[in-house]
Amino acid sequence: MLIRKPADIPTSEITPEAVYQQRRTFMGQSAALIVGAGLSAASSRVSAGLQEDDEITPEQIVTQYNNFYEFGTDKSDPYANAGALTTDPWTVSVSGAANKTGDFAFEDVIKGLTPEERIYRFRCVEAWSMVVPWMGIPLKKILQQFEPTGDAKYVAFKTLYRPEEMVGQRSFFSSIDWPYVEGLRMDEAYHPLSIMVTGLYGKELPNQNGAPWRLMVPWKYGFKSIKSIVSIHFSERQPVNTWQALAAHEYGFYANVNPAVDHPRWSQASERRLPSSIFNPNRRPTLPFNGYADEVAELYRGMDLRKNY
């Protein structure tokens, strides 16, 4: 039997809900301030667009569970197989609508440019997500060195093609036409959030995550952020990226994170934040432009994002 006791606390002493809610906001704000102060103290850390409950994903997961089809289609394959890749020496060939074209040594391209730490949300087109502390150089600073001309409307990147070191490229079954190609519009590439990543968790970028350098465009699905880049090409025409070439109705050129436009084979309305537990897939709503709408929505003003997915 349940006997209800009268409440011990007089109603006059109970904090009204509105005040209580304010307290929560206050605490949230102070927490953000403290975190913010801590981050700015660590030199040039940027955590633009991070939500209060965005916790950095453990390093072990970021480096051992990802897609890099050059090393196999399973998400544990890159970690298992990328050891075979040699990244030194590394040559980058620059071509197209730019004044300075030709082959450059990787060290020379990044010489004098200091990587900054950027904590970004990472959203894969397969509907899982992470929060990753990248070390990177603003893409604009890298690209400007080659002095792109007025004809450069787009920039295309290519991943290394070296089947003897990249087991996935030797796959008999894959329909991918290697090397992997990705591209950006120049204004997207020049956006301050776009970076060329050279490190992870304050360390050198591991092979399986795209050593020696890879793109990171946080408001787009992960496949746009091409890894182990050996070619940069400036052009007037929109490049055809690898996944678009493979299945144009599933993957577009823009690939902006958009909860309103589903992938034909799964919903993009929510995402599974890694790591999850066995009884809880840790689902959370996906944000437009992966939470970076304030910074980048302007780039797509007037465009039909359903058509330009």
Place this chain on the structure above:
Amino acid sequence: MRALNVCRLKALVWATLSAPLLWLLILISQELRQPNSALGPEPSEALLHYLGEWALIMLLLAFAVSPLRRRLHWPPLGQARRLVGLFAFTYATLHVLTYLGLYAQFQLAEVIDDFVHRPYITAGMAAFGALLLMAITSTQGWRRRLKRRWQQLHRGIYVAAALAVIHLLWLRKDNTLDSAIYLSVLALLIVERTVFFWQQRQRREVGS
């Protein structure tokens, strides 16, 4: 091989086909002790794929029982057919329950959305529907009741196996060795069966 009697054969099937499930229980107990250890960063996803893959393997096995019995001239094998089919059904059920519970969190609206909009889910659910019908009617009682229609209904194994392979092919982003193997096994079984039926008809025509 012929010394192996039906009882022993069934025990062997039980032991072999329940092994993946026992292994999974070990993985789960390890996972419960230390999160993300045995099943990786996405345990519900890992569980889903593990069960799905084994359901598909057992479905193809169930499909293969009759041809193997014929080709090996070993009639007792037919006695194990229902058991293999029920194992396939068990793994498929666990796979579907994992999807409904751990993955979709029992959100009916989401499941319906998936069923309507994602062809690979539609194919998978249709395969499960066929399996469910066969599992329910797998008893001797139903066999007697349905008479000739029973055999027709249980040819649903062709449909279920084909739909399950399609389910896998449609959900993959790129072709891989394992999906190529499943597809080849399915194609081989279908060709074998077609040739067999055709030969039977020829024989019947010659006989009449």
